Amino acid sequence: MSVSDQYSVAIIEPSRIISQGLMAILHDTDFRVVRQFETIDDFKQWEAVLPEEKRVDVVLLNPALFGTHPSQSLNSFFPDACSSLVAMLYSYTPQELLLEFDAIIGIHDEPITIIEKLRDAVTVASKRLDCQNMDKQELTKREMEILAYVVKGLTNKEIGEKLCISIHTVISHRKNIVHKTGIKTVSGLLMYALFNDIVTVEDIPRE
Amino acid sequence: MSVSDQYSVAIIEPSRIISQGLMAILHDTDFRVVRQFETIDDFKQWEAVLPEEKRVDVVLLNPALFGTHPSQSLNSFFPDACSSLVAMLYSYTPQELLLEFDAIIGIHDEPITIIEKLRDAVTVASKRLDCQNMDKQELTKREMEILAYVVKGLTNKEIGEKLCISIHTVISHRKNIVHKTGIKTVSGLLMYALFNDIVTVEDIPRE
DNA sequence: AGAAAAATACCAACAAATGGCGATTGTTTG
DNA sequence: CAAACAATCGCCATTTGTTGGTATTTTTCT
Numbered sequence A, B: 001m002s003v004s005d006q007y008s009v010a011i012i013e014p015s016r017i018i019s020q021g022l023m024a025i026l027h028d029t030d031f032r033v034v035r036q037f038e039t040i041d042d043f044k045q046w047e048a049v050l051p052e053e054k055r056v057d058v059v060l061l062n063p064a065l066f067g068t069h070p071s072q073s074l075n076s077f078f079p080d081a082c083s084s085l086v087a088m089l090y091s092y093t094p095q096e097l098l099l100e101f102d103a104i105i106g107i108h109d110e111p112i113t114i115i116e117k118l119r120d121a122v123t124v125a126s127k128r129l130d131c132q133n134m135d136k137q138e139l140t141k142r143e144m145e146i147l148a149y150v151v152k153g154l155t156n157k158e159i160g161e162k163l164c165i166s167i168h169t170v171i172s173h174r175k176n177i178v179h180k181t182g183i184k185t186v187s188g189l190l191m192y193a194l195f196n197d198i199v200t201v202e203d204i205p206r207e
Numbered sequence C: 001a002g003a004a005a006a007a008t009a010c011c012a013a014c015a016a017a018t019g020g021c022g023a024t025t026g027t028t029t030g
Numbered sequence D: 001c002a003a004a005c006a007a008t009c010g011c012c013a014t015t016t017g018t019t020g021g022t023a024t025t026t027t028t029c030t
Helices: A015-028 A039-047 A063-067 A111-138 A139-152 A156-163 A167-181 A186-195 B016-026 B040-048 B063-068 B111-138 B142-153 B154-164 B167-183 B186-197
Strands: A007-012 A029-036 A059-061 A084-089 A102-108 B007-012 B030-039 B058-061 B084-089 B103-106
Touching: A007 A015, A007 A039, A015 A029, A015 A111, A015 B167, A029 B142, A059 A111, A063 A084, A063 A186, A084 A111, A111 B058, A111 B142, A139 A167, A139 A186, A156 A167, A167 B186, A186 B016, A186 B111, B007 B016, B007 B040, B007 B111, B016 B030, B016 B111, B030 B040, B040 B058, B058 B111, B063 B084, B084 B111, B103 B111, B142 B154, B142 B167, B142 B186, B154 B167
Parallel strands: A007 A029, A007 A059, A059 A084, A084 A102, B007 B030, B007 B058, B058 B084, B084 B103
Antiparallel strands: none
């Protein structure tokens, strides 16, 4: 959130008509368009020199711009997930891509709808940030390491061997994990680990 | 798959231009349009009297038709997931809805692309059917019941008490589950249970 | 430098799961 | 009918995990 109680917005949109329209709609709202770009690369170049705390709250971009980078996902362009990503949609776009946005604005949306969607999007993004900052710090690095092995089905002994520490240490870490998370069951821990990106679905063996 | 080595297709599309265009494109391919409808209800009425083996392989429909049933998901209209569902997309559609389709045809797609997408869709759907028919029968009813409790984190004793059977029986069932699935770890079993709709994510307690 | 947090290690007693073995009673099915 | 399967129950030895302690070293932060 910007200091002035307004959310800062960057627009990445090749169509001047669209970007001017968005500027007009966002004028005199709690969203302030700080800059507009015609390509993603232009934006990245601009963003690269910004200190982290000056990043915009919302990036509003046309998903069709990914057409020139067909095989890449949104994540590879905006890996830190620091800003809220909103799609400005007025042509057919593969649904896999749309999924990764925090909100999608349609070409026929009313101004009031657009504002609401943008507000939702910043909420979603800030929750995501909270999750990253809070949940990830709930466990220490070592604990996450242990947890990953636990949900993969290794026994305490195996984990100890793998990490070259005694089984007692593994058990200690597990105790701390259970205490900190409040989760006792392996299934619950797996959901926790999946949810917090400590493991991915592919990591779980179907032996 | 239909007997004549062609896939049968039903089209649900209010626009005559679109449906005629699709018919023309699918003419002389391995897809045979058996019938077209203007509303989902018309289709459901027609399908209801069909024997299961005469169901069409592909249902090609305009997702905008769900606009009149706003709060419902695709699953509530096509719960059996027997046919392959393909969206014919030419207006903005909420992305949640698009997810549930096996394929999405865009208004600008080339004929060859459309055929390929349809082929992919039937492949996806047949795999889904295989999963339903094979994986579901791998375990008995009782075993699935036990498995559900196992992945929810209940101990053997608790499961026995819940089902009013001895702990030994629970252990026996668990042994059979492990043997049949080849999965030893709770995490692996959870993934199996999730994948085979024996439990849902919501069932897993975050204690 | 000093305090706090993290990682390490150990013990003992108890609870739970595993693996291997066998057995009885129904039900289904070729 | 016989064979196959499902569901039930039992024992035993061994392994593994849980719980609640204590204690040392290393890192990190102030």
